[in-house]
Amino acid sequence: MTDIALPPITTDLAEAKRHLNEFGLCRLGDALTSDQLDAVRSRLEVQANAEVREGCSYHDGGSPDGRSAPNQRIWNLINKGEVFREIACASHSLELVKHMLGPDILLSSMTCNIARDGGVPMALHSDQNYIPVTTPYPAVVDIAWMVTDFTDDNGGTRVVPGSHKWGRYPNPGEQVETVAATGPAGTALIFDGRLWHGTGANKTNAPRYGLFTYYCRAFIRQQENFSLSLSPDVIPLCSQELLALLGFQVWHTLGMIEGTYHGTTHTRPTTFSRELS
Numbered sequence: 001m002t003d004i005a006l007p008p009i010t011t012d013l014a015e016a017k018r019h020l021n022e023f024g025l026c027r028l029g030d031a032l033t034s035d036q037l038d039a040v041r042s043r044l045e046v047q048a049n050a051e052v053r054e055g056c057s058y059h060d061g062g063s064p065d066g067r068s069a070p071n072q073r074i075w076n077l078i079n080k081g082e083v084f085r086e087i088a089c090a091s092h093s094l095e096l097v098k099h100m101l102g103p104d105i106l107l108s109s110m111t112c113n114i115a116r117d118g119g120v121p122m123a124l125h126s127d128q129n130y131i132p133v134t135t136p137y138p139a140v141v142d143i144a145w146m147v148t149d150f151t152d153d154n155g156g157t158r159v160v161p162g163s164h165k166w167g168r169y170p171n172p173g174e175q176v177e178t179v180a181a182t183g184p185a186g187t188a189l190i191f192d193g194r195l196w197h198g199t200g201a202n203k204t205n206a207p208r209y210g211l212f213t214y215y216c217r218a219f220i221r222q223q224e225n226f227s228l229s230l231s232p233d234v235i236p237l238c239s240q241e242l243l244a245l246l247g248f249q250v251w252h253t254l255g256m257i258e259g260t261y262h263g264t265t266h267t268r269p270t271t272f273s274r275e276l277s
C-alpha cells in the first residue's frame with residue numbers, strides 16, 4: 001500500500017483539466033459507454049486470440065531473456081475495428097488532450113496492452129523521453145482506457161503523480177514510489193507525456209486489458225507509420241477528422257504532397273511524380 005494521493009475519478013471536464021495540470025494525470029469516469037465497452041472488449045479478445053493463432057502476436061512483460069513474455073500487445077488498432085476508429089475521435093477525451101497539447105494534434109498510435117499473470121512491472125518511463133528533458137510542456141498525451149477494471153493487483157498502470165513537474169526522466173531501473181491508477185472498466189486514465197509511469201505486475205488469474213490512444217503535437221513524428229500501415233480498405237471508412245489525426249492532412253508546410261496547401265486532406269496517391277525530360 002502507499003500514501004500517494006491520486007486525484008479522484010471525475011466526469012467533470014473542468015475538474016479533469018485541473019487534475020492534469022496539478023498531478024499530470026486525471027481519471028475520467030464513464031468515458032466509454034457500455035455499448036463501446038462491450039464492443040471493445042469482445043473485439044480485443046477475438047483479435048488477441050486470432051493474432052496468436054495466426055502467429056503474428058507480440059509479447060513482452062517477462063524475463064529479460066524473453067523466454068517468458070506473458071503480456072500481449074495489439075498494434076495499429078485503427079485497422080482492426082470500427083469501434084477503435086470511433087474512440088480515437090471521442091470529443092470528451094480530445095478536449096482534454098487539446099487542453100494539454102493545443103489544438104493541433106496527431107494520433108501517434110492506438111494499441112492494446114494485455115497484462116497477464118506472471119508479467120513483471122514495466123520500467124518506469126516518460127512517454128516523451130525522445131525529446132529534450134528541458135522541454136517545458138507536454139509534447140504527447142497518453143490515454144489508457146480501462147477495458148477491464150484496473151486494480152492494484154491486476155497490473156493497473158503504475159504512476160508517479162506530480163512527476164511531470166520534476167524536469168527529468170527516470171534513469172534506467174530507477175525505483176521510486178508509485179501508485180496504481182485504479183478505476184472501474186470504462187474509466188480513462190489520461191496523462192501528461194512527462195509523467196513517470198509503467199505497466200504494473202498482474203498477480204491475478206484474469207487478464208487486464210488497457211486500450212491506449214497516444215496523441216502528439218502536430219510537428220512530432222508518430223509512433224505508428226500510418227502513411228504506410230493504414231490498410232487501403234480502411235481509408236474510405238475513416239472520417240475527415242480521423243484522417244487529419246492520422247496525419248493525412250497538411251499542417252502548415254508539413255505533410256505536403258507536391259506543395260499542397262495547409263488543410264488539404266490527402267489519401268494515398270495512385271500516380272507519382274517522376275523524372276521528366
Ligand SMILES: O=C(O)CCC(=O)C(=O)O
Nearest residue numbers: 113157197198199200210
Ligand atoms: O500497460 C500499461 O499500463 C502502461 C503501458 C505503457 O506505459 C507503455 O506501453 O508505454
